[in-house]
Amino acid sequence: MSDLRDLYQEVILEHSKAPRNFHDLAGANHKAEGFNPLCGDQFTVYLHMDGDSIRDISFQGAGCAISKASASVMTQIVKGKSRTEAEKLFERFHKLVTGEEPPKTGEDLGKLAVFSGVSEYPARVKCATLAWHTLQAALEGQTEATLPDGE
Amino acid sequence: MTIAARNLGTGLRAAPEVTPSAAPLDLQKIRADFPILRQQVHGKPLVYLDNAATSQKPRAVIDAIVRYYETTNANIHRGVHFLSEQATEQHEAARRTVQKFLNARSASEIVFVRGTTEAINLVAQTYGRAHIGAGDEVLITGMEHHSNIVPWQILCTEKDAKLCVAPINDKGELLIDEFADLIGPRTKFVAVTHVSNALGTVNPIRKIIELAHRRNIPVLVDGAQAVPHMKVDVQELDCDFYAFSGHKLYGPTGIGVLYGKSALLNAMPPYQGGGDMIASVTFEKSTYNKVPYKFEAGTPDIAGAIGLGAAIRYISEIGLDRIAAHEHDLLEYATKAVSRIPGLRVVGSAKEKAGVLSFIFENVHPHDIGTILDQEGIAIRTGHHCSQPVMRRFNIPATARASFALYNTREEVDALVRGIEKVREVFA
Numbered sequence: 001m002s003d004l005r006d007l008y009q010e011v012i013l014e015h016s017k018a019p020r021n022f023h024d025l026a027g028a029n030h031k032a033e034g035f036n037p038l039c040g041d042q043f044t045v046y047l048h049m050d051g052d053s054i055r056d057i058s059f060q061g062a063g064c065a066i067s068k069a070s071a072s073v074m075t076q077i078v079k080g081k082s083r084t085e086a087e088k089l090f091e092r093f094h095k096l097v098t099g100e101e102p103p104k105t106g107e108d109l110g111k112l113a114v115f116s117g118v119s120e121y122p123a124r125v126k127c128a129t130l131a132w133h134t135l136q137a138a139l140e141g142q143t144e145a146t147l148p149d150g151e
Numbered sequence: 152m153t154i155a156a157r158n159l160g161t162g163l164r165a166a167p168e169v170t171p172s173a174a175p176l177d178l179q180k181i182r183a184d185f186p187i188l189r190q191q192v193h194g195k196p197l198v199y200l201d202n203a204a205t206s207q208k209p210r211a212v213i214d215a216i217v218r219y220y221e222t223t224n225a226n227i228h229r230g231v232h233f234l235s236e237q238a239t240e241q242h243e244a245a246r247r248t249v250q251k252f253l254n255a256r257s258a259s260e261i262v263f264v265r266g267t268t269e270a271i272n273l274v275a276q277t278y279g280r281a282h283i284g285a286g287d288e289v290l291i292t293g294m295e296h297h298s299n300i301v302p303w304q305i306l307c308t309e310k311d312a313k314l315c316v317a318p319i320n321d322k323g324e325l326l327i328d329e330f331a332d333l334i335g336p337r338t339k340f341v342a343v344t345h346v347s348n349a350l351g352t353v354n355p356i357r358k359i360i361e362l363a364h365r366r367n368i369p370v371l372v373d374g375a376q377a378v379p380h381m382k383v384d385v386q387e388l389d390c391d392f393y394a395f396s397g398h399k400l401y402g403p404t405g406i407g408v409l410y411g412k413s414a415l416l417n418a419m420p421p422y423q424g425g426g427d428m429i430a431s432v433t434f435e436k437s438t439y440n441k442v443p444y445k446f447e448a449g450t451p452d453i454a455g456a457i458g459l460g461a462a463i464r465y466i467s468e469i470g471l472d473r474i475a476a477h478e479h480d481l482l483e484y485a486t487k488a489v490s491r492i493p494g495l496r497v498v499g500s501a502k503e504k505a506g507v508l509s510f511i512f513e514n515v516h517p518h519d520i521g522t523i524l525d526q527e528g529i530a531i532r533t534g535h536h537c538s539q540p541v542m543r544r545f546n547i548p549a550t551a552r553a554s555f556a557l558y559n560t561r562e563e564v565d566a567l568v569r570g571i572e573k574v575r576e577v578f579a
Contacts, residue, residue, distance in 0.1 A: 004523060004526050007522065008519075008578075039518055039534045039536065039549060040535045040539070040548040040549050041548070042548070063516065063548075064518040065516060067579070083409060115523075121522060124518070
């Protein structure tokens with residue numbers, strides 16, 4: 001049995017209580033809404049893109065501790081990154097939380113590593129990826145994110 | 152049979168005063184009837200409090216299904232051979248068991264369907280399509296499950312009709328005067344839940360039916376959350392349709408019931424076309440079978456119906472009055488216990504409630520509550536419970552919901568309370 005603290009790590013609890021970049025964004029030129037119909041979690045991700053680079057990012061909405069912390073950490077991590085870098089991070093993050101590719105020894109996942117415990121809780125994978133799917137939609141110029149089935 | 156005083160308005164017969172049938176349940180014996188309850192989850196004894204989603208199955212039901220497949224399996228209504236006759240008889244015996252359970256006049260008023268959802272869709276697509284036109288109104292309440300909203304929405308969109316919703320108050324009770332005011336000259340159908348799955352509210356269903364019948368409007372009652380918890384008598388209620396699912400009533404999934412008054416069922420067009428629902432077929436024209444078979448196209452869930460019959464026999468032997476009394480006690484005990492937890496708010500405090508305790512706790516999202524309780528072996532439901540409009544009414548995204556069945560104990564409620572304290576520890 002996995003310990004609850006593996007899921008609810010301090011960093012996650014802290015971010016869920018005091019999410020970063022939690023506001024709308026004046027000057028946003030991309031915006032998408034993500035909704036998980038299974039649980040009602042709902043986030044809006046705002047992007048200020050400067051060419052291909054994420055100059056600023058913020059989010060708003062409501063969800064569980066995992067989804068909120070994930071959104072918060074995501075905004076910190078992708079700010080200043082290029083679109084390609086952000087998409088690569090999502091890919092890596094996705095593999096991490098689904099358990100498809102656990103952290104490798106020496107691999108520096110930064111703050112994303114705190115979400116590795118999610119892979120022990122399949123029902124919570126969607127919570128962790130909702131904000132990322134929403135970011136992806138915003139990057140693609142869509143206004144709504146659709147969550148893939150079975151995730 | 153119904154000499155006991157009646158609890159007017161709810162369709163729930165009051166338990167007779169201190170008779171042997173009101174004796175408390177032998178919970179140890181009952182729990183031993185449910186094999187799944189013996190197991191551990193995450194190293195802790197399973198505390199199953201998600202009965203409003205689906206109930207567990209007693210050995211009697213599991214055995215009935217196994218016995219059917221091991222000894223009787225054959226297709227029904229068409230074989231002349233021994234097994235087919237046996238299977239047909241058992242399937243029809245299950246129908247008679249349901250008839251008796253609901254006190255319907257005739258077994259032909261019992262249509263087997265997949266569940267409550269299919270029952271409601273059946274009525275919307277047959278009676279509804281035949282009788283509801285442009286500008287007409289269908290009246291529901293603000294506490295319906297999605298399954299008693301969406302089929303009517305589909306119909307109203309197709310027919311350019313209007314879906315009207317009677318409001319509920321902050322306790323989660325239907326505002327009956329507003330409901331009465333919404334019944335107008337264009338109202339052609341009323342569909343209302345007997346017991347709310349998200350709030351536990353027991354609706355004043357007899358009053359609702361009486362109001363609708365004054366204007367000759369038929370009423371469908373969604374009884375999915377009611378039949379496991381109270382005696383339902385469709386003749387006493389005088390409802391036109393009553394729908395429920397087997398799996399919430401200790402029966403298997405995939406089987407449910409639509410009760411309909413004979414006159415209505417006879418006049419309704421068929422639902423699905425296919426085998427078994429016809430009397431004769433040519434390429435030019437088919438004539439339909441009599442009710443209920445007209446609505447049962449294709450090979451039905453024979454084992455499911457037999458399993459449902461076994462479930463009804465099981466709870467009837469225990470007695471629904473005793474079950475209702477036990478669950479009422481548990482709900483009161485649980486409501487008191489959780490109300491003492493600082494930061495916890497019960498959602499849905501109707502005067503008449505059954506089986507369901509919905510709550511929110513501090514600022515902790517119900518999903519996080521659900522995950523932490525799961526680690527303690529406690530199964531509850533979290534989310535919007537397929538009742539998004541109810542959640543919006545209370546301005547919350549979701550709730551945590553504990554729901555009770557005949558096998559639950561006060562000790563399990565205590566475990567729930569300890570589990571919620573654990574949630575506080577994690578999120579402190």
